[in-house]
Amino acid sequence: MTRKFTLPLIAFTLLTTASSSYAQTVAQKAADKAAPNMMTGGFGVTWIDGDPYYALSLAPEVSLGKFGLGLDINFYISSKDQSIRWQELQYGRFIRYIRYGQKSEDVYARLGILDYARLGHGFIMYLYKNSPSHDARRIGAEFDLNFGKYGFESMYSDFARPGVVGIRPYVKPLQYTTLAKVPVIGGLEVGATWVSDFRTDSKTTKINPPIPSAVLGAPPIITAANDGTMNVIGADIGLPLVRIPTISSTLYTDYAKIISYGSGVAFGLETNFSGMGLLEIFTKFERRYSGDNFMPNYFDSFYELDRLRLNDTMYISKAHQLDSLKSPGWGYFGDLTISILGTIDVRGMFQKLDNDPHSGMLHLGTSLGKRIPMVVVDAGYDKRNIQSGKDLFTLDERSLLYVEVGYKPYPFMTVSTLYTWTFAPVTDVSGNISYVPQKRVTPRVTISFPL
Numbered sequence: 001m002t003r004k005f006t007l008p009l010i011a012f013t014l015l016t017t018a019s020s021s022y023a024q025t026v027a028q029k030a031a032d033k034a035a036p037n038m039m040t041g042g043f044g045v046t047w048i049d050g051d052p053y054y055a056l057s058l059a060p061e062v063s064l065g066k067f068g069l070g071l072d073i074n075f076y077i078s079s080k081d082q083s084i085r086w087q088e089l090q091y092g093r094f095i096r097y098i099r100y101g102q103k104s105e106d107v108y109a110r111l112g113i114l115d116y117a118r119l120g121h122g123f124i125m126y127l128y129k130n131s132p133s134h135d136a137r138r139i140g141a142e143f144d145l146n147f148g149k150y151g152f153e154s155m156y157s158d159f160a161r162p163g164v165v166g167i168r169p170y171v172k173p174l175q176y177t178t179l180a181k182v183p184v185i186g187g188l189e190v191g192a193t194w195v196s197d198f199r200t201d202s203k204t205t206k207i208n209p210p211i212p213s214a215v216l217g218a219p220p221i222i223t224a225a226n227d228g229t230m231n232v233i234g235a236d237i238g239l240p241l242v243r244i245p246t247i248s249s250t251l252y253t254d255y256a257k258i259i260s261y262g263s264g265v266a267f268g269l270e271t272n273f274s275g276m277g278l279l280e281i282f283t284k285f286e287r288r289y290s291g292d293n294f295m296p297n298y299f300d301s302f303y304e305l306d307r308l309r310l311n312d313t314m315y316i317s318k319a320h321q322l323d324s325l326k327s328p329g330w331g332y333f334g335d336l337t338i339s340i341l342g343t344i345d346v347r348g349m350f351q352k353l354d355n356d357p358h359s360g361m362l363h364l365g366t367s368l369g370k371r372i373p374m375v376v377v378d379a380g381y382d383k384r385n386i387q388s389g390k391d392l393f394t395l396d397e398r399s400l401l402y403v404e405v406g407y408k409p410y411p412f413m414t415v416s417t418l419y420t421w422t423f424a425p426v427t428d429v430s431g432n433i434s435y436v437p438q439k440r441v442t443p444r445v446t447i448s449f450p451l
Helices: 318-323
Strands: 038-048 051-064 067-071 073-078 095-100 107-112 140-146 150-156 164-171 189-197 230-243 247-258 263-275 279-290 308-311 314-317 329-340 344-353 360-367 375-386 399-410 413-427 433-450
Antiparallel strands (some): 038 051, 038 433, 051 073, 067 095, 095 107, 107 140, 140 150, 164 189, 189 230, 247 263, 263 279, 279 329, 344 360, 360 375, 399 413, 413 433
8 A cells, every 4th residue: 555645845854864764874884883972953844644743853872982872752743633653752762772882893782773684694684674664663682792713693673572583603613723823714614593583473374365344444354374483594604715904805605494494505705895994895796596485685674574564455474475485596696885985885785586587676875974065965775576677766565765865054954855765564453563655755954063
């Protein structure tokens, strides 16, 4: 179901630059960069699905050493009946994040919204978002420790209810032998991954047909059988080919198995180039083989939407799709991120199966940061089930989008318009949660000043 939208009249809104959970830089490590202590906030008007709301916002962001804190406190008051959208503050969603360190450091911890969670090389979990909707922001956590010879990565998606949990312990076995100092071979890393979704509808495979409602004109009642929880396990081997100050490169192999379903394997190469802070390039390329009843990157940007969603009068679950999924054979996956001067980020990611014309998935993102005077551009776009070129930029139930464009007449002021295409949660009479597309447009003036 798509809601109609009317372009609003020009209005100014004093809101936080962090008020949208989607208006983030495109890479996870960029999202965790230390920020100066700032206070941003104000008041104004915003339009949600064509309806005007008065908006009041307060968003402090504080960084002290390796510690960081970001809040996102928003009140939206209806101009029609003066009711408040209390869902903006429920379940602690006003906490954007609390973090220590950055991903890939020896100690990394993050509590709050997870934008781009990843475990290992990402064959099971890659760019996972625990909050697919502005109206369904959740408090999750990431916690990583690296002791040199061994360590682990971990995450949990939602402390308010059962959710996705994942852990990847790893070890560098040759560090315990005389080969520890041998180039390349000495850095061999072996890991194992387990990810589980503890929600009872994560393994739903039986979708009951609609039951006509007893009330004339009311929507039908649809029920779905809960078949337990979804579990995915995997193993990986990584071999660091190059480790010099400007270039690092890792050759790896991943294997994954969806319990009660199928399995797959990937062979990949990751490369990082750092040119004295002027230019950073990250590349990742994989060749993948998927067996029957298997999907790579099962926990991805769309997972929270795909777990169980309502399509008109029928439920569609991700687990149910596995039942009839035949082996598509080989496919490819590519990821390219370019960072200029440490602040201008451009990212492109695409994957497709060789023999499945409907399998294309695209992620694009860019941020100009603060290096270009007076200009503000920040955007991100995700699209799945791409069949042809005309599908690439068509907004529908397969899309996630945010775009902010503006300018800075003064160093402390930004005049911009933020557009988001996301999803709003809808609960039916049986208690099942599905999502419908939601559009927001927010012309705004943002005021920021140091604390």
